[in-house]
Amino acid sequence: MAEGPKSQMPARRKARKRALDVLYESDLRDANILTTLDAYVGRMENPKPEHLPYAISLVEGVAQHLDRIDELISSYAEGWTIERMPVVDRNLARIAVYELLYVEEIDDPVAITEAVELAKELSTDDSPRYLNGILGRIADYAH
Template sequence: MSARSKARKRALDMLFQADVRHESITAIVGAEARRAAGEPDREASWLYAREIVDGVTDHRDEIDELIMSYAQGWTLERMPNVDRALLRLAAWEILFNDEVPTAVAIDEAVELAKEYSTEDSSRFVNGVLGRIADHAQA
């Protein structure tokens, strides 16, 4: 697994925890930073995970607005927590990280949805992110 794939998993964990536990993302990131300091071999994945989480936090309103626009018939509150975190993570990569090809961001999110969410989540995540990608290219 590449360092960026590991970073996406770590970012997903942090976004999910903050959402489910109703804790501040700052507290979650702080705990993860302390953990990462004790594991120097994971530094590369930690740095990108932090960049993702910071990016999602900085652009959350815009990201959430796009997700709600393109998740036809679904509110953010109705989505499984994992799907919501994945959509935010991948939407940030698509919209704000020029280093990551759109297809990679979508594929990685779909694979994480297959691993951690419901049977239908991968199709849902793929569809919403595809529409966000189309919006970004317009």
């Protein structure tokens, strides 16, 4: 069975999208991230996609470092509290900040671009520019 244009999406972007799905669900339900991840993976049919391990590592990394990640996002989200950010943007920012700080093999511009591209696809018209600004400032701080 042929897939649509999504099949052309690079594996890491698919992984980020899945990580976003889990973080979004957890955020909306105010549920534990790792419990939500376990349930999400449990609902998936076999064979599991090849990009799933990276998605899991993103979710687990965000969960492990959530306080520090949210502290940075709050510090650099000029004019917004993290609670007021759209749920999609908040969780895209969390994934990108995790990659900026803790994933050595992902270059900063790639982490930022990926968050911006997913925001273009999934969030508001203002989200890509807003996320680009926050993440750029955090990347400058981190290095």
